[in-house]
Amino acid sequence: MMEEQKENVEFPGEAKESEGVAGSAASPPFYQRKQRCRLDCQDDNQKKSMSSSSDFSDPIYKEISLTNGHINRMSRPELRAKLAEFKLDTRGEKDVLKKRLKNYYKKEKLMQKQPANAENYYDYICVIDFEATCEEGNQLEFTHEIIEFPIVLINTRTLEIEDTFQQYVKPVINPQLSDFCINLTGISQERVDKADEFPKVLQSVIDWMKQKELGSRYSYAILTDGSWDMSKFLNIQCRVNRLRYPAFAKKWINIRKSYGNFYKVPRNQTKLSTMLEKLGMDYDGRPHSGLDDSRNIAQIAIRMLQDGCELRVNETLYDGQLMTVPSSVPIGGAPVPQMPGFR
Incomplete structure (x- = not known):
C-alpha cells in the first residue's frame, strides 16, 4: 500500500505509531511498557555478556579492524573498483558500498577461522x-479492507x-472502491467484484504455503x-471477518x-523509494x-542478504499489541x- 497512506492511517481505538521509534507502538499500557523494558534490558545484558565472553583478542579481529579503517579512507571509485574485483554489486551510495565491502572481508576472514553454518x-x-x-x-471512521494479497517467495x-502468489479480495464493508x-x-x-471474500482468499494463501512445504520441510x-501490513491491516481484516x-x-x-x-540510517531514509535509491536500484513495475x-x-x-545482513524476525503481535522482538532471541x-478459527 502507498507509503504515505500507511503512515497516515489511524484506527478507531488504537494508538498511532510513535514517530520517535521505528516500528514500535505508542503508549502501550504500563504493564506492557514494563515488560518491553525488561525484554530490552535482558537483550542489552545478553549482548554485553556475549561481547565480554567472545575472544576478541584473536588476531583475526585486529585484521578486520585494520581493514575497516582502510575501507573508510577509500573513495567511491576505489570502493567500486574493489567490489568489482570481487564480483560484488557496485551500485549504491558510498556508505552502502563501504558496508558491502566491510561485510565481504569480515565474512571471508571469519569463514577462514570457522565455516559459517547456514543451516540455522x-x-x-x-x-x-x-x-x-x-x-x-483517510477519515478516522473509514475501515480499511485488504483488496490484494500478494506473496513473493x-x-x-x-x-x-x-515464486509468487497473488489474489484480489472482495471488500464487504466498503464494496465500492x-x-x-x-x-x-x-x-x-470489476476486479474486486469478481474476487473471493477474505476468508476464502486466506485459505488459498495457506494452501499455497503448504504446497511449498513452508513450516514443515522448510523454515520460513x-x-x-x-x-x-500485519499489525494493522491483517489485524483489522480478521476482526471484520470475525477470524x-x-x-x-x-x-x-x-x-x-x-x-x-x-x-545506520535514520527512519526517514527507510521508505521503499529511498531504500531503492540508496542501494542504486530503480523501482520495477507499477x-x-x-x-x-x-x-x-x-x-x-x-x-541486504548479499551485503551480509542477517535479516531476523524483529516484530511481533502479542495480545493485540505491536512489540519488538529482541535480537537475542x-x-x-x-x-x-493453518486456517484460523472464527472468534
Missing part, C-alpha cells in the same frame, strides 16, 4: 505487501525470487515493509527497521501494486500455516 537460517522469506481500500485523507540459499483507491492501486471495481519467515489472527503471521521481519539498523511493491521489497531484501521459523 530461514530457508525462505515470504514478502507480503497488502493493498487495501482507502480514501483521500525468496529462496535464501540461491538469493532469488523462486473510491476513485482515489482505484487510481492509487490500479485495481478496478514473513517480511514486510513496515509494521502496518482469529493467524498464528503463522504473528511474527515478521520489518525490513525498514532491519535496513536502518544495518546501514508503484502501489501489491505484487510489484512486494517484488521490489524482495530485491532490497536480497541485496534465537532465529526460529514460523509455524505450519
Whole structure:
C-alpha cells in the first residue's frame, strides 16, 4: 500500500505509531511498557555478556579492524573498483558500498577461522505487501479492507525470487472502491467484484504455503515493509471477518527497521523509494501494486542478504499489541500455516 497512506492511517481505538521509534507502538499500557523494558534490558545484558565472553583478542579481529579503517579512507571509485574485483554489486551510495565491502572481508576472514553454518537460517522469506481500500485523507471512521494479497517467495540459499502468489479480495464493508483507491492501486471495481471474500482468499494463501512445504520441510519467515501490513491491516481484516489472527503471521521481519539498523540510517531514509535509491536500484513495475511493491521489497531484501545482513524476525503481535522482538532471541521459523478459527 502507498507509503504515505500507511503512515497516515489511524484506527478507531488504537494508538498511532510513535514517530520517535521505528516500528514500535505508542503508549502501550504500563504493564506492557514494563515488560518491553525488561525484554530490552535482558537483550542489552545478553549482548554485553556475549561481547565480554567472545575472544576478541584473536588476531583475526585486529585484521578486520585494520581493514575497516582502510575501507573508510577509500573513495567511491576505489570502493567500486574493489567490489568489482570481487564480483560484488557496485551500485549504491558510498556508505552502502563501504558496508558491502566491510561485510565481504569480515565474512571471508571469519569463514577462514570457522565455516559459517547456514543451516540455522530461514530457508525462505515470504514478502507480503497488502493493498487495501482507502480514501483521500483517510477519515478516522473509514475501515480499511485488504483488496490484494500478494506473496513473493525468496529462496535464501540461491538469493532469488523462486515464486509468487497473488489474489484480489472482495471488500464487504466498503464494496465500492473510491476513485482515489482505484487510481492509487490500479485495481478496478470489476476486479474486486469478481474476487473471493477474505476468508476464502486466506485459505488459498495457506494452501499455497503448504504446497511449498513452508513450516514443515522448510523454515520460513514473513517480511514486510513496515509494521502496518500485519499489525494493522491483517489485524483489522480478521476482526471484520470475525477470524482469529493467524498464528503463522504473528511474527515478521520489518525490513525498514532491519535496513536502518544495518546501514545506520535514520527512519526517514527507510521508505521503499529511498531504500531503492540508496542501494542504486530503480523501482520495477507499477508503484502501489501489491505484487510489484512486494517484488521490489524482495530485491532490497536480497541485496541486504548479499551485503551480509542477517535479516531476523524483529516484530511481533502479542495480545493485540505491536512489540519488538529482541535480537537475542534465537532465529526460529514460523509455524505450519493453518486456517484460523472464527472468534
